Structure formats: C-alpha cells, structure tokens
Amino acid sequence: MAFPSSLTLCMFFFFAIFHFCNSLSTSQDYLKLPLLHKNSFSSPAQLLSSDSHRLSVLFSALHGGHRRSVKSPLISGASTGSGQYFVSLRIGSPPQSLLLVADTGSDLVWVKCSACRNCSDYRPGSAFLTRHSSTFSPHHCYDPACRLVPSLKPSFPCNHTVLHSPCRYEYSYADGSTTSGFFSKETATLTTSSGKEAKLRDLAFGCGFRVSGPSVTGASFNGAQGVMGLGRGSISFASQLGHRFGNKFSYCLLDYTISPPPTSYLTIGSGDQNGAVSKSSGMNYTPLLTNPLSPSFYYIGIKSVSVNGAKLPINPSVWSIDELGNGGTVIDSGTTLSFLAEPAYRHVLAAFRQKLKLPIVAMKPKLSFDLCVNVSGVRRPMLPKLSFRLEGKSVLSPPPRNYFLEVADRVMCLAMQPVKTGSGFSVIGNLMQQGFLLDFDKDRSRLGFSRRGCASP
Ligand SMILES: *[C@@H]1O[C@H](CO)[C@@H](O)[C@H](O)[C@H]1NC(C)=O
Ligand SMILES: *[C@@H]1O[C@H](CO)[C@@H](O)[C@H](O)[C@H]1NC(C)=O
Numbered sequence: 001m002a003f004p005s006s007l008t009l010c011m012f013f014f015f016a017i018f019h020f021c022n023s024l025s026t027s028q029d030y031l032k033l034p035l036l037h038k039n040s041f042s043s044p045a046q047l048l049s050s051d052s053h054r055l056s057v058l059f060s061a062l063h064g065g066h067r068r069s070v071k072s073p074l075i076s077g078a079s080t081g082s083g084q085y086f087v088s089l090r091i092g093s094p095p096q097s098l099l100l101v102a103d104t105g106s107d108l109v110w111v112k113c114s115a116c117r118n119c120s121d122y123r124p125g126s127a128f129l130t131r132h133s134s135t136f137s138p139h140h141c142y143d144p145a146c147r148l149v150p151s152l153k154p155s156f157p158c159n160h161t162v163l164h165s166p167c168r169y170e171y172s173y174a175d176g177s178t179t180s181g182f183f184s185k186e187t188a189t190l191t192t193s194s195g196k197e198a199k200l201r202d203l204a205f206g207c208g209f210r211v212s213g214p215s216v217t218g219a220s221f222n223g224a225q226g227v228m229g230l231g232r233g234s235i236s237f238a239s240q241l242g243h244r245f246g247n248k249f250s251y252c253l254l255d256y257t258i259s260p261p262p263t264s265y266l267t268i269g270s271g272d273q274n275g276a277v278s279k280s281s282g283m284n285y286t287p288l289l290t291n292p293l294s295p296s297f298y299y300i301g302i303k304s305v306s307v308n309g310a311k312l313p314i315n316p317s318v319w320s321i322d323e324l325g326n327g328g329t330v331i332d333s334g335t336t337l338s339f340l341a342e343p344a345y346r347h348v349l350a351a352f353r354q355k356l357k358l359p360i361v362a363m364k365p366k367l368s369f370d371l372c373v374n375v376s377g378v379r380r381p382m383l384p385k386l387s388f389r390l391e392g393k394s395v396l397s398p399p400p401r402n403y404f405l406e407v408a409d410r411v412m413c414l415a416m417q418p419v420k421t422g423s424g425f426s427v428i429g430n431l432m433q434q435g436f437l438l439d440f441d442k443d444r445s446r447l448g449f450s451r452r453g454c455a456s457p
C-alpha cells in the first residue's frame with residue numbers, strides 16, 4: 001500500500017497530540033454531540049445555592065492572592081454539577097463511553113481512571129478502565145506534552161533515562177477542587193456529521209487518580225466521570241480537535257425545564273446550522289478578549305447594561321480587566337448563575353426593584369437571592385427586560401427566563417449574584433446562555449450569538 005499508516009503520519013508531527021489522524025474525512029465534516037442535562041437536586045433553589053457557594057469560594061481564593069502562587073492560572077470550571085450540561089465521550093480501544101461535564105471555563109479533558117483511589121463511586125462504568133484498552137499510555141514526564149499541564153507540587157524531577165516515569169499532573173479549579181493523575185494519551189472515537197466513525201489518536205487527557213473538592217466529587221458532580229475542558233488553552237478538547245475541524249465550536253443550551261426537555265448540542269467545527277445562521281445575518285458578534293493571566297477563559301467585553309431600555313449609570317471601568325488580571329466578563333458553560341461586579345450588580349438590582357410591579361417576597365436568607373417576586377395568580381408575569389451592550393456594537397438581550405428562575409412554587413428570583421470588584425470577574429453563566437446559539441470562533445477571535453440558531457436539528 002502506498003499510503004503511510006495514520007500512525008506514522010501522526011508521529012511525523014512534533015505535537016502529535018494535536019493532530020487528527022484520519023485522512024478519510026473531508027474538511028466539511030463536523031462533530032455534533034448531544035448535551036445532556038441532569039439535575040439531581042430536588043429544587044432549583046438547592047442547586048443554585050450550591051452554585052453560589054462555589055463561586056464565593058472562587059472569589060475569595062482570588063482575593064487571597066492564590067492566583068500568583070500557582071503555576072497555572074486559576075481556572076473556573078466543572079462546577080457543582082447542578083445546572084450542568086454533560087457530553088458523552090468514547091475513548092479507548094475498544095471504546096468506553098464516559099459522561100463528562102462540558103466546561104468552557106477550563107482546558108483539561110480528564111476522566112476518573114480505574115486506579116482512582118478515592119473517586120468514591122465504584123459502580124461499573126463509573127471510571128475509565130485503562131487495562132481494558134490496548135491504546136492507553138501515559139505521557140512520559142520528559143515528553144514535551146507534559147509541559148502543557150501543571151505538575152504536582154513539589155514538582156517531580158523528571159529523569160528521562162527512567163523508562164516508566166509518567167507525567168504527573170495536578171489541575172485545580174477556581175474553587176480549590178483538584179484532580180490529579182497521569183497526563184496520558186488515548187484514542188477517541190468520534191462520529192462525524194456525515195456519519196463516519198473517526199478515530200482521534202493521541203487525545204491528550206488526564207487519567208485521574210485523585211479528586212477532591214466540591215466541584216468534582218460526590219453527589220454534586222452528578223455521576224459524571226470527568227470534565228471535558230473546552231477552554232482556550234492548547235490542551236482543551238476544542239483546541240485539540242480544532243486543527244481538524246476548524247478552530248471553532250458552538251452550542252445551544254435549551255431550557256431544560258421544558259417538558260420533555262429538548263436536546264442541546266455541542267458542535268465542533270462549522271456545523272451547517274451555523275453557516276445557515278450567519279448567512280441569514282441572524283448572528284451578532286462580539287470580540288473574544290484575552291487575559292494573559294487566565295488564558296483558558298473566553299472573555300467578552302460589556303460596555304453597558306440596560307433595564308427596560310434605560311441605560312444604567314455604571315462606570316465602564318467596572319467591566320475592564322486590571323493589570324493583576326482581575327475583572328472582565330467570562331462566558332462559562334460550567335457555571336449556572338450569572339455574576340456581576342458589585343457596583344454593576346447593585347445598579348441592576350435597584351433598577352429591577354423599581355421596575356417590578358409584582359409583590360416582592362423575602363426568601364430564606366440561606367438561598368442568597370436578593371430579589372424574589374410572588375407570581376401566584378399571574379399568568380404572564382411582566383418582568384423587566386435586561387440587555388447587555390457588548391464590544392463590537394452588538395446587544396445581548398436574553399429573555400427574562402434566563403435571569404428569573406422559578407425557585408419555589410410561583411416564586412421567581414433574580415438568578416444573579418454580586419462579585420467584589422477587584423477580586424473576581426463577572427460571569428455569564430449557562431442559564432443566561434439558554435436559547436442562544438453561541439459560536440466560539442477562535443481563529444477570528446469572536447463570539448457569535450443568535451436566538452435564531454437553536455431550531456431543532
Ligand atoms: C536517573 O536514573 C538513572 C538510572 O536509574 C540514575 O543512574 C541517575 O542517577 C538518575 N539521574 C538523576 C538526575 O536522578
Ligand atoms: C481524596 O484524597 C484527597 C487527598 O488525599 C482528599 O483531599 C480528598 O478529600 C479525597 N476525596 C474524596 C472524595 O474522598
């Protein structure tokens with residue numbers, strides 16, 4: 001045969017891990033992965049209070065200057081598993097299916113491995129069985145790929161003459177949750193839009209032996225077996241596949257409270273759906289901004305906020321990223337609520353209070369919602385309209401159900417939380433993103449969004 005095997009082709013490249021070694025598919029192909037939503041909590045109030053807990057930890061950690069003491073910047077992420085979207089990934093030979101949290105706020109793809117000593121969940125299928133795969137191998141600590149992950153502290157000196165010296169990583173999420181294990185490579189089996197089965201050799205991923213912290217353990221992780229990092233860094237799933245499918249991905253998170261819940265999709269590459277939307281000019285764009293201190297995050301720039309069309313008197317500097325890397329606004333699929341820098345949040349809250357014509361009710365303080373209304377007996381509650389004017393002259397106008405959530409029977413609360421200025425950053429969480437087709441175009445460094453792109457496939 002005149003064709004070199006795909007393995008040799010792969011090895012030809014310096015960073016073999018970033019290459020998709022399947023010469024059969026055409027560049028028009030893309031991947032379309034269903035996003036599942038699971039909610040193990042009995043009430044939205046419960047899930048949201050756990051989400052806010054995570055983030056309050058996150059911001060105090062940043063405030064404490066931890067950002068400086070870690071080698072890799074803090075990453076948000078796999079949050080509490082509450083208002084979470086999951087994606088299924090098949091890795092290994094033969095393939096094993098694993099359910100991962102889809103997280104645009106972090107980079108690492110990792111799964112619980114069978115050797116996990118304290119993953120606390122030992123049901124069959126709850127971890128990746130490395131012994132059952134003929135293609136699994138940890139990266140050697142001397143491998144250049146090993147420099148792409150934060151290593152365990154104190155760093156293990158790598159002796160390259162020792163044959164079995166796996167690359168040990170330790171990856172931390174913003175709330176202090178961590179996963180550690182061997183940074184490894186494995187074959188992933190993907191089904192492309194044209195129905196072809198494609199093999200991605202050498203998907204770089206973390207084979208997790210230890211997990212700790214609320215984001216990645218216990219009931220709050222909701223039975224997930226790992227995290228699919230979709231962040232901007234080179235080791236994220238989106239980046240590793242970017243070379244093959246065009247450096248973009250998109251998703252549409254649909255309202256999971258609808259019955260039956262519609263299926264949301266994560267598309268890697270240019271799905272025809274996206275093409276159609278941009279052609280019909282339904283797509284709005286805002287530049288993706290970068291923060292060298294948090295290179296995983298997708299930042300967007302907010303210029304102003306309006307409630308019922310009236311621009312709020314918020315100093316624009318509230319939205320900027322300062323020289324320490326604090327501030328800015330991150331778009332994160334792994335966080336449920338939205339978080340606004342404190343002075344902006346206060347203005348939004350005041351405007352809502354003023355505009356609401358419904359009876360305001362006090363919720364139990366532990367729920368930490370600042371504004372709730374009683375909508376009992378009101379068929380179509382009139383809720384104020386929120387809109388964000390973004391960089392690039394686009395306006396994000398989410399429907400009220402993206403920021404008012406029915407937290408108890410006929411009680412709706414503003415699903416937003418404050419963040420201290422100068423110590424954290426604003427977050428557009430997944431609830432706020434619902435019903436929008438979001439297109440992360442990394443080559444053009446822009447985020448496209450449209451409320452028209454979510455029509456059923
Ligand atoms: C590396 O391993 C070899 C063989 O075990 C040993 O002789 C050598 O001293 C080690 N080097 C370092 C720097 O530890
Ligand atoms: C796993 O072990 C780590 C370190 O020993 C510990 O901090 C963590 O709480 C443990 N996690 C679970 C789920 O037991």
Ligand SMILES: *[C@@H]1O[C@H](CO)[C@@H](O)[C@H](O)[C@H]1NC(C)=O
Pocket residue numbers: 361374375376377411
């Ligand atoms: C909401 O209003 C209804 C009727 O006006 C009342 O019966 C109910 O107790 C109120 N709910 C709360 C949580 O205040």
